[in-house]
Amino acid sequence: MLTYANFHLTYILPVICVLALIVHPFINRSEIFKIGFISGIAVLYTTPWDNYIIMRGAWTFPADQLIAVIGYVPVEEYIFFVLQTVIVSLWHLLCARWSTPCLHFNHDKRSYQLIRWIPIAVLTAVMVTGYWISVPGTGTFYLGCIMWWIAPVYIFIWYGAGNYIVTKLTSSAVSVLVPTVYLCWIDQIALKANIWHINVGTSLNLFVAEDLPFEEALFFLLTSICVVLGLSCYDKARGMCETYSHEFPHRFGINLTYLNQMCRAFIKPEYAMSSVVTDDIKTSIEILREASKSFNAASFLFQSGIRLDLIILYAFCRVTDNIIDDETDVLRKKCKLNVIEKFVNELFADRKSDYDVKTVPYTAKVDWAYYQSELTGEEMASFRAVSRIAFYLPRKPFYELIAGYQWDIEGRLVRNEEDLLLYSSYVAGSVGTLCVYVMLYRCDNDVYDVFGEDDYVIEKARQMGRVLQLVNIARDIITDSETLGRCYVPTEYMDDEEQEIHILCNEKKPRSLGNKKLKKYSTRMIHLANKLQSDSVGAIRCLPRETRGSVLAATEIYRGLTSAIQSSQTYPTRASITKLERIFIGIYSLYVKSIQYVV
Numbered sequence: 001m002l003t004y005a006n007f008h009l010t011y012i013l014p015v016i017c018v019l020a021l022i023v024h025p026f027i028n029r030s031e032i033f034k035i036g037f038i039s040g041i042a043v044l045y046t047t048p049w050d051n052y053i054i055m056r057g058a059w060t061f062p063a064d065q066l067i068a069v070i071g072y073v074p075v076e077e078y079i080f081f082v083l084q085t086v087i088v089s090l091w092h093l094l095c096a097r098w099s100t101p102c103l104h105f106n107h108d109k110r111s112y113q114l115i116r117w118i119p120i121a122v123l124t125a126v127m128v129t130g131y132w133i134s135v136p137g138t139g140t141f142y143l144g145c146i147m148w149w150i151a152p153v154y155i156f157i158w159y160g161a162g163n164y165i166v167t168k169l170t171s172s173a174v175s176v177l178v179p180t181v182y183l184c185w186i187d188q189i190a191l192k193a194n195i196w197h198i199n200v201g202t203s204l205n206l207f208v209a210e211d212l213p214f215e216e217a218l219f220f221l222l223t224s225i226c227v228v229l230g231l232s233c234y235d236k237a238r239g240m241c242e243t244y245s246h247e248f249p250h251r252f253g254i255n256l257t258y259l260n261q262m263c264r265a266f267i268k269p270e271y272a273m274s275s276v277v278t279d280d281i282k283t284s285i286e287i288l289r290e291a292s293k294s295f296n297a298a299s300f301l302f303q304s305g306i307r308l309d310l311i312i313l314y315a316f317c318r319v320t321d322n323i324i325d326d327e328t329d330v331l332r333k334k335c336k337l338n339v340i341e342k343f344v345n346e347l348f349a350d351r352k353s354d355y356d357v358k359t360v361p362y363t364a365k366v367d368w369a370y371y372q373s374e375l376t377g378e379e380m381a382s383f384r385a386v387s388r389i390a391f392y393l394p395r396k397p398f399y400e401l402i403a404g405y406q407w408d409i410e411g412r413l414v415r416n417e418e419d420l421l422l423y424s425s426y427v428a429g430s431v432g433t434l435c436v437y438v439m440l441y442r443c444d445n446d447v448y449d450v451f452g453e454d455d456y457v458i459e460k461a462r463q464m465g466r467v468l469q470l471v472n473i474a475r476d477i478i479t480d481s482e483t484l485g486r487c488y489v490p491t492e493y494m495d496d497e498e499q500e501i502h503i504l505c506n507e508k509k510p511r512s513l514g515n516k517k518l519k520k521y522s523t524r525m526i527h528l529a530n531k532l533q534s535d536s537v538g539a540i541r542c543l544p545r546e547t548r549g550s551v552l553a554a555t556e557i558y559r560g561l562t563s564a565i566q567s568s569q570t571y572p573t574r575a576s577i578t579k580l581e582r583i584f585i586g587i588y589s590l591y592v593k594s595i596q597y598v599v
Ligand SMILES: CC(C)=CCC/C(C)=C/C=C/C(C)=C/C=C/C(C)=C/C=C/C=C(C)/C=C/C=C(C)/C=C/C=C(\C)CCC=C(C)C
Pocket: 037, 038, 041, 042, 043, 045, 046, 059, 077, 080, 081, 082, 084, 085, 153, 156, 157, 187, 196, 215, 216, 219, 223, 224, 226, 227, 229, 230, 231, 233, 234, 237, 259, 260, 262, 263, 266
């Protein structure tokens, strides 16, 4: 016989297990806290209402099939409040995690107020109507009770996060509808099995499907909406904290300071915050999207705060690289490099050592008027974005980047593998180091452990950066030569150094070297990259747990390019992998390959 407890075991818990398995690479402490927080509110808010409505006889239970009853409500039903919240939350995580919260902020005060107050006025009318029609013993009692119970929560949520939610209608709708349909289906099964029974005297006796009263379907729809709206409130508040670190300076923690900050961030309307900050982030996202499909795809694997700052960093590296590359005159290149160096000097003016970082945001004294005349709008946006997160980053990697640009300006040749590794260290090892700092600061650990230059993790992160740069160089022999007249292939690989350098850097006709040679050079660099990769990948274990799978998947997606180069008959101009391949590598790395680093 199907009892209420068996019903949970058969229809609810297996679904939770499957969903938990699917979302586990994306679960972090903040997500767990969020689900616990909303579940807690669901229990607190629903308990008095459920007791009242059962006391008034809206629905009943066969007493002999229950574990226990507290007040008027079976224990299994209290458990159901939590289980429904967990199912909807896990599903919502899967549907809604792919977009960056600040892209959904509305900075226009007029439209913000309209979107905020019109639904609140309607919901107030719903609440009052519900109160008047919920007369005990009448056909509208159950419907009325649902209306006056649910409307105040919607009003509260809409006040703080309505504007955020309307921009996420599709993902919110999918987050609501799929669990609602499932819950309605199992509700029909439960009603048929007489696990609970609806009182015909206090309902409208309208049916949306066979054995499914209108109020039941409405109830599951509205409670699922309630959970999704509550989760969106949390996401909006967290998005505000991640975007405006200077106004909301505390890192995640389960303590009163952080909860207070989250409440402030929830209540604060987005129009009261600077739109320049979100515009700068949008520009950075655009730069990334255009520059690297692989990195763009990989960024989605990280939780929103980490993703945001990685994008800002990547865009800064790309923009500064282009500033130098786009100039043809060496003197102008040097002037531009001075501008970048001046900016980095100002950004880190008060640091005591190369790896000194701050834990509390502060505004660096940057002479923005000067850069206004030196940089384009896109470059300014990227410089401003990086200045907001620089407080927790060390200065050394930025100077290494500059050393890499210096190398390019001087047109220094890469003589041997030692040179190759040094150059890769400058331009990519530095980025690897910065990525570790982003992950440590933006992850959800209470304790923020800062690493120094000599730390094992930093050394391995540099190595991983080098690996990715080697892959880059191995892939771009043609484009580096044709577009920039540059060659990073070590001259020690070449049969006739002088002639080949002339072909690559002066004539810019790399194809005249022939496919065999080009493939030989790229294969040697890929072998070097593979050696370094197997030596550094184990350090993933030292990163925060929730980032390990994503880091592995991100590097594997990028390394997927090596098989694209190697499997090609000829040397491809710019090898790439398809979207489907990226998805496959991402899934395989997240769910299978990363197990050894996570458990
Ligand atoms: C079916 C019918 C009707 C009948 C028969 C019998 C039964 C089966 C019953 C059942 C029942 C159930 C399942 C119920 C459930 C319920 C639920 C789920 C509910 C929910 C609710 C929720 C809520 C209220 C939520 C809310 C939220 C909020 C308010 C949020 C907020 C947030 C914020 C403020 C943010 C910030 C944060 C921090 C501070 C951390």
